[in-house]
Amino acid sequence: MERNILLAIVFSAGVTALMRVVPVLLLSRFRMPPALQQWLSFIPAAIMSAIIAAELVGKPALTGSGISISLLAATVATLIGALSRSLFATVIAGMAAFMGLSYLLA
Numbered sequence: 001m002e003r004n005i006l007l008a009i010v011f012s013a014g015v016t017a018l019m020r021v022v023p024v025l026l027l028s029r030f031r032m033p034p035a036l037q038q039w040l041s042f043i044p045a046a047i048m049s050a051i052i053a054a055e056l057v058g059k060p061a062l063t064g065s066g067i068s069i070s071l072l073a074a075t076v077a078t079l080i081g082a083l084s085r086s087l088f089a090t091v092i093a094g095m096a097a098f099m100g101l102s103y104l105l106a
Contacts, residue, residue, distance in 0.1 A: 052074065055070065056068075056070050056071055056074055061098070061102065063105045063106055064106075067105060069098060069101045069102055069105060069106070070098070072097065072101055073094050073095075073097040073098035073101055074094065076093055076094065076097035077090050077091070077093050077094030077097060078090075080093035080094075081093075
């Protein structure tokens with residue numbers, strides 16, 4: 001049984017690596033138009049926004065009175081991100097705000 005699990009993990013890792021490497025190798029051989037490159041540059045931000053929005057709307061951390069701790073922490077992180085332009089500072093501020101607000105409001 002343990003051997004089957006190990007084989008499944010190795011196979012899954014191989015498939016995942018191929019799914020990530022093959023498109024990069026294929027696309028690196030072609031010259032994309034600047035308009036397409038600019039359009040593709042928005043994809044990471046759109047994906048991250050969708051993930052964050054789904055977490056805030058789907059299962060927010062609420063206080064007993066219904067205040068959304070998740071939304072307050074996201075607001076703090078957004079303000080810090082806009083002011084600092086640093087991903088590291090944004091993540092740290094969001095985590096600290098969520099922990100601090102959870103401690104104070106819950």
